[in-house]
Structures are given as C-alpha cells and as structure tokens.
Amino acid sequence: xxxDMVRILEREAVDVRFPTSxxxxxSDAMNEAPDYSAAYxxxxxxxxxxxxxxxxxxxRGNELVTAAVATIADRLVGxxxxxxxxxxxxxxxWLHSDSQWRWLGPDKGVIHLAxxxxxxxxxxxxxxxxxxxxxxxxxxxxxxxxxxLVDWRYLRDALTPEQAVELLERxxxxxxxxxxxxxxxxxxxxxxxxxxLGYSDDKLARLCKEAVAQGWDSVKLKVGANLDDDVRRxxxxxxxIGPERKLMIDANQTLGVADAIRWASALEDFGIWWFEExxxxxxxxxxxxxxxxxxxxxxxxxxxxxxxxxxxxxxxxGAIGFCQLDACRLAGVxxxxxxxxxxxxxxxxxxxxxxxxxxxxxxxxLSMFDFVAVSGSMTDRVVEYVDHLHEHFVDPVxxxxxxxxxxxxxxxxxxxxxxxxxxxxxxxxxxxxxxx
Amino acid sequence: xxxDMVRILEREAVDVRFPTSxxxxxSDAMNEAPDYSAAYxxxxxxxxxxxxxxxxxxxRGNELVTAAVATIADRLVGxxxxxxxxxxxxxxxWLHSDSQWRWLGPDKGVIHLAxxxxxxxxxxxxxxxxxxxxxxxxxxxxxxxxxxLVDWRYLRDALTPEQAVELLERxxxxxxxxxxxxxxxxxxxxxxxxxxLGYSDDKLARLCKEAVAQGWDSVKLKVGANLDDDVRRxxxxxxxIGPERKLMIDANQTLGVADAIRWASALEDFGIWWFEExxxxxxxxxxxxxxxxxxxxxxxxxxxxxxxxxxxxxxxxGAIGFCQLDACRLAGVxxxxxxxxxxxxxxxxxxxxxxxxxxxxxxxxLSMFDFVAVSGSMTDRVVEYVDHLHEHFVDPVxxxxxxxxxxxxxxxxxxxxxxxxxxxxxxxxxxxxxxx
Numbered sequence: 001x002x003x004d005m006v007r008i009l010e011r012e013a014v015d016v017r018f019p020t021s022x023x024x025x026x027s028d029a030m031n032e033a034p035d036y037s038a039a040y041x042x043x044x045x046x047x048x049x050x051x052x053x054x055x056x057x058x059x060r061g062n063e064l065v066t067a068a069v070a071t072i073a074d075r076l077v078g079x080x081x082x083x084x085x086x087x088x089x090x091x092x093x094w095l096h097s098d099s100q101w102r103w104l105g106p107d108k109g110v111i112h113l114a115x116x117x118x119x120x121x122x123x124x125x126x127x128x129x130x131x132x133x134x135x136x137x138x139x140x141x142x143x144x145x146x147x148x149l150v151d152w153r154y155l156r157d158a159l160t161p162e163q164a165v166e167l168l169e170r171x172x173x174x175x176x177x178x179x180x181x182x183x184x185x186x187x188x189x190x191x192x193x194x195x196x197l198g199y200s201d202d203k204l205a206r207l208c209k210e211a212v213a214q215g216w217d218s219v220k221l222k223v224g225a226n227l228d229d230d231v232r233r234x235x236x237x238x239x240x241i242g243p244e245r246k247l248m249i250d251a252n253q254t255l256g257v258a259d260a261i262r263w264a265s266a267l268e269d270f271g272i273w274w275f276e277e278x279x280x281x282x283x284x285x286x287x288x289x290x291x292x293x294x295x296x297x298x299x300x301x302x303x304x305x306x307x308x309x310x311x312x313x314x315x316x317x318g319a320i321g322f323c324q325l326d327a328c329r330l331a332g333v334x335x336x337x338x339x340x341x342x343x344x345x346x347x348x349x350x351x352x353x354x355x356x357x358x359x360x361x362x363x364x365x366l367s368m369f370d371f372v373a374v375s376g377s378m379t380d381r382v383v384e385y386v387d388h389l390h391e392h393f394v395d396p397v398x399x400x401x402x403x404x405x406x407x408x409x410x411x412x413x414x415x416x417x418x419x420x421x422x423x424x425x426x427x428x429x430x431x432x433x434x435x436x
Numbered sequence: 437x438x439x440d441m442v443r444i445l446e447r448e449a450v451d452v453r454f455p456t457s458x459x460x461x462x463s464d465a466m467n468e469a470p471d472y473s474a475a476y477x478x479x480x481x482x483x484x485x486x487x488x489x490x491x492x493x494x495x496r497g498n499e500l501v502t503a504a505v506a507t508i509a510d511r512l513v514g515x516x517x518x519x520x521x522x523x524x525x526x527x528x529x530w531l532h533s534d535s536q537w538r539w540l541g542p543d544k545g546v547i548h549l550a551x552x553x554x555x556x557x558x559x560x561x562x563x564x565x566x567x568x569x570x571x572x573x574x575x576x577x578x579x580x581x582x583x584x585l586v587d588w589r590y591l592r593d594a595l596t597p598e599q600a601v602e603l604l605e606r607x608x609x610x611x612x613x614x615x616x617x618x619x620x621x622x623x624x625x626x627x628x629x630x631x632x633l634g635y636s637d638d639k640l641a642r643l644c645k646e647a648v649a650q651g652w653d654s655v656k657l658k659v660g661a662n663l664d665d666d667v668r669r670x671x672x673x674x675x676x677i678g679p680e681r682k683l684m685i686d687a688n689q690t691l692g693v694a695d696a697i698r699w700a701s702a703l704e705d706f707g708i709w710w711f712e713e714x715x716x717x718x719x720x721x722x723x724x725x726x727x728x729x730x731x732x733x734x735x736x737x738x739x740x741x742x743x744x745x746x747x748x749x750x751x752x753x754g755a756i757g758f759c760q761l762d763a764c765r766l767a768g769v770x771x772x773x774x775x776x777x778x779x780x781x782x783x784x785x786x787x788x789x790x791x792x793x794x795x796x797x798x799x800x801x802l803s804m805f806d807f808v809a810v811s812g813s814m815t816d817r818v819v820e821y822v823d824h825l826h827e828h829f830v831d832p833v834x835x836x837x838x839x840x841x842x843x844x845x846x847x848x849x850x851x852x853x854x855x856x857x858x859x860x861x862x863x864x865x866x867x868x869x870x871x872x
Contacts, residue, residue: 031535060536061507064500064546071497099467100495106689106717106740109545110500154716157693157725253542257593280590281542282745284720285752289593304542309718316721 005080006047008125013070014040015062016416017426018357018389019435028222030252032198034058036389037426038357039065039114040416041073041121045081051125052415055117055328056356061110062426068114072101076118085126089148092119092334096151108306112331119332120362124412134333134412135368139175143168146373150338151308158312159345167345171376178372186403187367188378189385190218190246192355204233208240215402217245218273218382224251227266234270243271250276253304257286264294274300274322281305287319300324303353307331308338315346322380326353327362333412336366344375355386360397361413364404392420442483442517444561449506450476451498452852453862454793454825455871464658466688468634470494472825473862474793475501475550476852477509477557481517487561488851491553491764492792497546498862504550508537512554521562525584528555528770532587544742548767555768556798560848570769570848571804575611579604582809586774587744594748595781603781607812614808622839623803624814625821626654626682628791640669644676651838653681654709654818660687663702670706679707686712689740693722700730710736710758717741723755736760739789743767744774751782758816762789763798769848772802780811791822796833797849800840828856 021033037059043051057065072095084091095115096102104111127134138146143165152161191211199207204221211219219241223230230249238247249272255263260278275297279286281304291299298321305311307330314320323343330336343350350370352363360383367383375381383404390396394415398405407413423429457469473495479487493501508531520527531551532538540547563570574582579601588597627647635643640657647655655677659666666685674683685708691699696714711733715722717740727735734757741747743766750756759779766772779786786806788799796819803819811817819840826832830851834841843849859865 031539034536034539058536058539060534061504061540061547064504064507065540067503068497068500068546071500098496100470100493101497103467103470103494104497104501104546104549105544108541108718108742109547110504110540111497111546113540153692154719154722155692157722256589256591280745282544282743283590283749285749286590286593286745306544307718309716309722313719313721 006045006082008043008076008079008081009046010044011070011073011077012042013066013073014042014421015066015426016040016421016424017059017062017432018424019431020388021059028224028250028252030224030254031058036357037062038416039069039117040421041069041117043073043076043121043125045125047129049125049128051121051123051128053117053119053121053124053332053412054358054414054416055113055120056359057113065110065114068111069117072111072114072118073121076122081125081129084122085129088126089150089334091122092149092331093151095119096331107309107331112306113328115331116328119334120327120412120414123333124414128411131410133365133407133409135365135372135407138333138337138369139179139372143172146337147341149334150341151334154309155312155338155342158316159342163345164341167341168373171373174376175372178376182368182371183406186400186405187364187371188217188382189399189402189404190220190248190382191216192220192250192384192386201233201236205236205240208237212241212245217402218248219245220248220250220276222252223249223263223267224254227263230263231266234267238270246273247271248274248276248300251278253277253280255279257283257289260290261293264290264297268294268297272297274298276300276324277303282310284310284313284317284319287314288317291319291321298322300351302326303329305329308335308342311339312342315342315348320348323348323350324353325350325366327359327366340366340370340374344370349377349380350375351382352384354384355388357389358393358414358416360385360390361393361395364397364407365412368406392416442481444479444512444515444517445482446480447506447509447513448478449502449509450478450857451502451862452476452857452860453495453498453868454860455867456824457495464660464686464688466660466690467494472793473498474852475505475553476857477505477553479509479512479557479561481561485561485564487557487559487564489553489555489557489560489768489848490794490850490852491549492795493549501546501550504547505553508547508550508554509557512558517561517565520558521565524562525586525770527558528585528767529587531555532767543745543767548742549764551767552764555770556763556848556850559769560850564847567846569801569843569845571801571808571843574769574773574805575615575808579608582773583777585770586777587770590745591748591774591778594752595778599781600777603777604809607809610812611808614812618804618807619842622836622841623800623807624653624818625835625838625840626656626684626818627652628656628686628820628822637669637672641672641676644673648677648681653838654684655681656684656686656712658688659685659699659703660690663699666699667702670703674706682709683707684710684712684736687714689713689716691715693719693725696726697729700726700733704730704733708733710734712736712760713739718746720746720749720753720755723750724753727755727757734758736787738762739765741765744771744778747775748778751778751784756784759784759786760789761786761802763795763802776802776806776810780806785813785816786811787818788820790820791824793825794829794850794852796821796826797829797831800833800843801848804842828852
C-alpha cells in the first residue's frame with residue numbers, strides 16, 4: 001500500500017506580474033492603474049503529474065500572497081494525492097482548519113486568496129490524473145459526491161446538503177443532452193474590453209463598434225468616477241450597439257448606497273441590464289436596498305465577495321440579480337461549487353467574474369459544470385471575457401463568435417507557459433529588472 | 437517652514453510571539469492552541485518622538501502581517517507628521533487608497549490588520565506629541581474634528597456626518613463631569629480568564645471562585661465544542677458565581693445558525709447575559725436570525741468583524757445587543773471611532789474585545805473616549821480583561837477592583853518593552869531559537 005502511494009513531492013510558488021498599468025488596460029474608478037498579477041503555484045507529484053494553480057491580484061502585495069501560497073502549500077508536501085482524491089471535501093476543510101492561519105481572515109483577504117491558488121492547483125492535478133477537463137470531472141460526479149465537496153457549517157440555514165442533493169438529482173437526467181449542447185454551441189460570453197474607464201470617448205466608440213462587428217451581444221462600461229461622463233459614455237455606447245444588445249455598467253465599489261441609486265436613476269434611459277459592484281462588496285443590506293430601488297436594472301456583484309457566507313446572504317436578502325463569483329477570490333473549486341449550489345437554489349444566474357490573469361481560463365469550467373449539472377440553464381447567463389494575456393497560457397480559452405468553446409485538455413486550464421514565468425517573474429524577471 | 441518640518445525618519449517592524457500554546461491559555465473551540473503574537477511597529481520622528489503600534493494575531497502567519505506592516509509603513513517614511521496631524525481623517529483615507537493593496541482585501545484580512553498597526557502607531561505618536569493619553573486627545577476634539585476622522589463613503593445610509601456631529605454636540609456639555617467620574621471611578625471590566633475551553637472542570641471552578649473573591653461582577657465561558665460539556669460547565673460557573681453576577685458564553689464562531697439557537701436554548705436556564713460569536717463573523721443575517729430567537733439573551737460579536745461596513749449592517753439589522761469592536765481588527769483608531777459613532781446612534785453598547793497581546797492596553801482608551809464624548813454612558817458596558825502578558829508593556833493597564841483605572845501617560849499605551857522584543861522576536865529571539 002505504502003509503496004503505491006502517490007505523494008506530492010514539491011511545490012514551487014512564483015510571483016508573476018504583467019506591467020498592464022502602462023496602457024491603462026483594466027483601469028476603472030477604483031483601480032486606476034493595475035499591474036495584473038498571479039500568485040502562482042506548481043505542485044509536483046511523484047508519478048510525474050503536475051498541478052498548476054494561481055490566484056489573481058493587481059500588483060503590489062502579490063509578494064505577500066505568493067508567500068502565503070508557499071506556506072499553505074508546504075502543508076501538502078508529502079501528502080498522498082490518492083487520499084486527497086478520496087475525500088476532496090475533507091481536504092478543503094483540513095486546509096482551512098489551521099486556527100492560527102484562520103485568525104488572519106477568517107476565510108477572507110490574503111490567506112483566502114492564497115488558499116484559492118493551492119486548492120485550484122490540487123484540482124488541476126486531480127483532473128489531469130483523471131484525464132478530464134475540470135468541468136467534466138465535476139459533471140461526472142454523483143449528486144452526493146458534489147455535495148460532499150462543500151463545507152456546510154455556515155450555509156445550512158439557506159440550503160441543506162439534503163436539499164442540494166435533491167436539486168442535483170433533478171438535473172441528473174439531462175446531463176448527457178446538455179453536455180452535447182455545450183460541445184456543439186459552447187457557452188455565451190460578454191466583453192468588458194470596450195469600456196475601461198481610462199479610455200477616451202473615441203477609443204470607447206471604436207471599441208464598441210469593433211465589439212458589434214465581432215458579434216458580441218452585450219457590452220459593459222466602467223462607471224462611477226463622474227456621473228456626467230458616465231451619461232455621455234453610456235449614450236455613446238447605446239447609440240453604437242443599438243437598442244437590442246445588452247448594456248451593463250460597473251462602478252467597482254466606488255459609490256455609497258444613495259449615490260448608487262442616483263447613478264442608476266440617471267442612466268436608466270440607456271436600458272441598463274445590470275449594475276455591477278455599485279457599492280462595498282461587504283454591504284449585503286446596502287445591495288438589497290439598491291436592488292429594491294433600481295428595477296428593472298438588476299444588481300450584480302461577486303468579484304470581491306470574500307466567501308460563500310457573503311454570497312449566501314446576498315441571495316437570502318434578494319440583493320443580487322446576478323451572481324458574479326470569482327474562481328480565485330473564493331477559496332478554489334470547492335467554495336465555487338458551494339456558491340453555484342446556493343445560487344441555483346435561489347434561482348439567481350451565475351455570471352462569473354473573469355478577465356485579470358487567467359480568470360477566463362478557470363471560470364469557463366465552472367459555468368460549464370453549472371450548466372450541465374447544477375442550474376441546467378444558460379438563460380441570462382454569460383461569462384465575462386476580456387482579451388488580455390491569454391497568450392501566456394498553455395491551454396488558453398478558445399472563443400467562437402462571442403462564445404466560449406468547450407475545453408478538452410485534462411486539468412483546469414491553469415498552466416502558464418514556462419517562458420512567461422521566467423520573463424515576468426517579479427522582481428527579477430527581465431521585464432521587471434529592465435524597469436528598475 | 438520646511439526647516440520646521442517634523443518628518444517620520446524611519447520605521448521598524450517586529451514579529452513578536454509568545455508561546456502561549458504551551459499552557460492552553462487562550463484556548464477555545466475554534467482556536468485550540470494559539471501563540472499570542474503581535475506584528476509590531478515603531479515609527480521614529482526627527483523630533484525624537486516615537487510612535488508604537490501593533491496588531492494582534494495568534495501565531496503562524498504573523499510574519500506575513502509583519503511584512504505587510506513594514507511595506508505599508510514605508511509609505512510614511514519622509515512624511516511630515518504635522519501634515520498628518522492637521523488632517524488625521526485624510527491620512528486614514530490616503531493610507532487606504534492604494535488600489536493595488538486594496539485588491540487584497542478590500543479593507544479586511546492581512547492588509548487591514550497590518551493597516552491597524554500602522555494607524556495605531558501614528559496615533560500613539562500624535563498623542564505623545566500632544567502630551568495626552570489617547571482617550572483624552574480624542575475627548576478634547578470638537579464634534580466636527582471627531583466626525584472628520586471617519587471615512588463616511590459606505591456609512592451614510594446608516595448615519596450621516598451631520599447626524600454624527602449632532603449626536604456629539606448633545607454629549608458635549610457633559611464631557612467635563614464624565615471625565616471627573618472616570619478619573620475617580622475608572623471603567624468597568626469583566627474577566628475571561630476563568631473560562632478557557634482547555635481548562636479542566638476543577639480549574640474552571642477554582643478560577644470562578646477566585647474571580648468572585650477578586651470582586652468581578654461577571655464571568656465569561658468559552659463554549660461550542662460539545663453541548664453536554666457546556667451545560668455542565670455553565671452549571672459549575674453559575675453555582676459558584678451565584679444568581680446575581682453576570683454569566684456570558686462565547687462560541688468563537690463554531691456554530692451554524694440552527695445550532696447556535698439550540699445551544700442558547702439548552703443554556704438559557706443558567707441566565708446568559710450575552711452569547712458571543714455564535715456563528716461566522718461574516719453572517720449579518722445569521723446573527724439577526726439568532727438574535728430574534730434567543731432573547732432575553734443578547735447576541736454579541738465583533739472581534740472578527742472586519743470593518744465598519746459589517747458593523748453598520750449588524751446594527752441596521754438589529755443583529756447585536758453588544759458591539760465588541762477590536763482595536764486591531766479594525767484599521768486603527770479612525771475606524772474604531774466610526775464604529776463607536778454608529779453604535780451610539782443605534783443605542784447599542786460597545787464592550788470591546790480585549791485580551792490577546794496588548795488589546796486591553798488599547799481598548800481602555802476607546803471605551804473611555806466613548807464614555808466621555810460619544811455614548812456618554814457606562815450602562816451595560818464592560819471592557820474585556822484577561823490577565824495575560826501585561827508585564828511586557830511599558831505602560832500596562834492598572835486594574836482596581838474589577839475596573840480599569842484611567843491611563844495618564846501620553847500615547848496609546850502600546851509600547852512593548854525593548855527586552856521583550858529582543859527575547860520574543862520570532863524566529864530568532866532566545867525564547868524561540870531555544871525551541872527549534
């Protein structure tokens with residue numbers, strides 16, 4: 001038995017950063033000059049398999065997250081990967097059970113971001129060993145296996161494990177036909193590339209035209225710094241995309257509750273589908289108050305929602321019309337599955353946050369799993385797409401006419417090219433050493 | 437003008453840890469073996485003044501917080517302290533305005549804990565330069581000056597700055613007489629020292645007897661691991677302390693909502709004054725659901741409440757009967773002032789979390805300021821007291837008959853002795869190098 005054990009032999013954590021602030025890609029009212037970054041982890045097992053995982057940050061402080069990734073991953077070195085595979089829910093709880101580390105969150109901030117990288121790397125490793133892309137690995141699990149991935153301690157008042165099993169069992173008969181649909185048609189996307197706040201009106205107009213020409217059904221604009229500017233920019237966008245396509249706005253948390261309502265009111269003539277991150281991601285009651293006032297525009301949030309407990313409350317309070325979970329802000333696949341289950345039980349579509357570094361690569365798997373096994377629906381569901389940095393991934397997303405095509409390679413599509421890691425490693429890679 | 441400028445010359449960040457896990461001091465159902473620690477900061481100004489500040493953790497990971505403290509404090513080096521003194525609210529917003537760092541929270545977890553150490557060190561420096569203990573420095577400010585310390589962006593839906601000024605102005609005429617009361621009688625405390633979960637029944641009984649003999653009016657027990665044990669321990673405690681003294685319980689976040697209600701119900705015969713941390717500190721709606729079910733026992737929480745936005749909601753939802761803010765979990769004095777104002781406006785008493793390393797030393801200032809200038813009341817208000825580690829502080833708390841006496845030395849009572857820093861520095865101080 002011991003002889004057959006497959007252990008995790010070693011871990012390597014890398015601080016990798018892209019100097020995106022130079023071009024204002026990714027600029028918004030809150031994040032005026034991000035350098036898109038990843039705290040990146042490689043796990044190597046003694047059967048030769050590797051697991052790759054990361055979490056996303058926007059620059060300074062990525063060294064802290066990388067240090068936390070390394071320390072958390074140290075707990076895995078020497079562990080039997082088959083033990084982990086046999087109880088992936090128990091693994092997640094074990095990883096989060098160190099009380100001294102927990103104090104630093106709990107379940108939020110730097111240590112939770114770091115935990116995401118570790119959990120995601122383990123899932124990449126497990127999916128590769130199973131020879132399946134992650135979405136399929138999940139979609140092939142039984143309802144009980146899926147439910148057992150989740151830590152239910154703080155969630156039962158909104159959804160019990162038994163109710164979750166029942167929900168998944170109702171969807172089980174349709175899994176095969178939905179998998180076929182997915183392989184044939186892919187999964188719908190929307191683009192944020194047009195609307196970064198730092199871009200000029202001319203660039204905004206040009207990018208909106210290009211988005212329409214490329215077949216996008218919807219466009220999202222960053223707002224929240226100046227209302228007059230935002231009225232002008234929404235007018236430009238709506239004129240170009242026409243009355244049918246969807247227009248979303250995103251304030252990136254810059255507004256208080258009353259200002260958010262004022263903003264939505266001033267922009268309502270432009271037919272806003274959703275209003276994203278109107279205020280603090282911690283403010284469940286604030287989002288609920290905004291949601292009650294701005295219909296038919298729906299509130300969307302999630303990229304900064306720290307854990308499943310916050311999503312649970314947003315859903316309980318009727319505070320969101322769209323759930324924008326983040327594959328790296330939540331502590332990896334297990335917690336994302338928890339949120340997919342909660343959202344499905346509350347009838348709220350999940351439209352994951354993406355962009356950044358590699359978030360598109362990850363969340364496509366979560367949405368496809370959601371479609372096949374959890375919500376069973378693509379209605380009102382779109383995955384964010386931003387055309388940045390995909391060239392650095394070994395298995396990048398493949399878009400086709402505004403839709404994500406199904407990933408087929410085993411794993412979680414998380415692997416960054418070795419030459420990218422060497423070039424963009426902070427602070428000693430040539431891209432950065434040349435700047436200092 | 438430039439010649440008179442007083443700059444912050446340098447900063448020193450120290451990872452200091454006490455091996456408290458060896459004796460199970462501080463053990464509870466969630467935190468089974470903490471090593472009480474501080475991420476400690478010294479700021480040195482070129483007029484010779486020093487500012488000392490820290491945040492509290494329970495061991496592993498303190499190196500991350502210390503690294504974050506150092507990086508955040510680097511932003512202060514070279515800054516004019518008189519500029520900071522002229523706009524302490526603007527200083528707080530500036531310190532929290534780096535969008536790349538903000539991404540790692542926002543306003544929570546490791547970077548927020550680190551920010552607390554930096555903000556607290558600045559306030560210690562400012563109070564020393566003013567020649568006043570911190571509580572008095574705050575209590576001598578005008579209502580508008582106090583309100584200007586706060587970042588109101590996400591708080592206005594619960595309390596406007598104008599309402600806060602009005603609240604403070606109503607209390608202003610009584611400040612002088614309340615200051616006299618305070619100097620004469622001190623501020624009421626309660627002890628947690630008796631009830632750590634790792635202690636045996638015999639030790640619990642002995643410590644409860646000692647608490648009564650020492651004049652304590654109330655005792656708090658840790659619960660949440662096993663209900664039968666907790667019933668037995670509460671019975672022991674209630675028998676010893678008698679029917680008049682107050683008994684509180686603290687589950688340290690171990691329970692879900694339904695279990696918390698079950699626990700409170702099983703223990704209600706013992707006359708529980710408050711039920712502390714029944715569930716996840718992120719669960720505003722969960723605390724509200726518990727509060728609705730367990731009266732007359734009141735819900736208390738706060739030591740893990742990450743920021744003022746969470747406290748705002750707990751107050752808005754009627755979820756807490758006691759607000760247990762933490763001087764280091766919140767980002768220092770400014771954010772604590774925000775929570776004191778919100779709590780006073782909602783009529784909820786603030787009973788700060790203390791214990792740990794130096795938390796008693798800090799929060800006595802906050803509660804005394806609250807009494808003199810904000811709530812104007814000591815009713816239902818007690819500051820936690822734990823008799824650990826005070827010997828390491830230059831200006832430790834002085835207790836008199838179960839009450840905190842008024843600190844008189846200038847500053848925030850945050851300074852740890854130089855010999856302690858040398859001895860307990862992690863990992864190279866002799867206390868730790870001898871263990872490895």
